[in-house]
Amino acid sequence: MAKTIAIACDHAALDLKGEVIKYLEENGVEYIDYGTYTPDSCNYPDYAEKVCDAVYSGQKELGILICGTGIGMSMAANKCRGIRAALCSDTYSAKFTRLHNDANVLCMGARVLGSGLALEIVDTFINTEFEGGRHQLRVDMVTALENKLRNN
Numbered sequence: 605m606a607k608t609i610a611i612a613c614d615h616a617a618l619d620l621k622g623e624v625i626k627y628l629e630e631n632g633v634e635y636i637d638y639g640t641y642t643p644d645s646c647n648y649p650d651y652a653e654k655v656c657d658a659v660y661s662g663q664k665e666l667g668i669l670i671c672g673t674g675i676g677m678s679m680a681a682n683k684c685r686g687i688r689a690a691l692c693s694d695t696y697s698a699k700f701t702r703l704h705n706d707a708n709v710l711c712m713g714a715r716v717l718g719s720g721l722a723l724e725i726v727d728t729f730i731n732t733e734f735e736g737g738r739h740q741l742r743v744d745m746v747t748a749l750e751n752k753l754r755n756n
């Protein structure tokens with residue numbers, strides 16, 4: 605478990621983020637918590653941007669973003685350069701989005717998942733490596749699509 609993690613949430617996911625951080629600490633995983641730190645209402649795109657900047661710059665290897673559904677965070681994250689964010693509600697998706705998509709940000713919904721399942725999803729995501737091979741071409745195609753859209 606050598607990954608370093610950037611993590612953030614909005615007000616809807618403060619408790620689950622705390623559970624995930626406890627898991628990371630218990631397993632000796634290095635992380636930075638980019639907020640939010642209080643239950644006051646806030647806007648998920650601000651937090652998605654912080655985590656995605658940390659991942660794109662290489663400061664952290666993987667990101668974890670949690671909001672009420674996980675959907676807002678995943679939409680915002682997938683607008684950020686170099687980010688392949690995957691909204692996961694099961695461990696199969698968490699495993700295969702690392703194996704096949706080289707997802708670099710995991711999004712989850714705190715109002716969707718219980719903490720037990722959420723921690724299994726995190727564990728699967730951060731302990732699964734990209735398979736490469738035939739999947740590398742497809743990931744490169746996603747990046748090419750991103751570059752093409754940015755140039756329009």
Ligand code: RB5
Pocket residue numbers: 614616648671672673674675676677
């Ligand atoms: C906040 O109420 C909620 O809209 C947010 O956490 C998230 O679910 C958005 O996608």
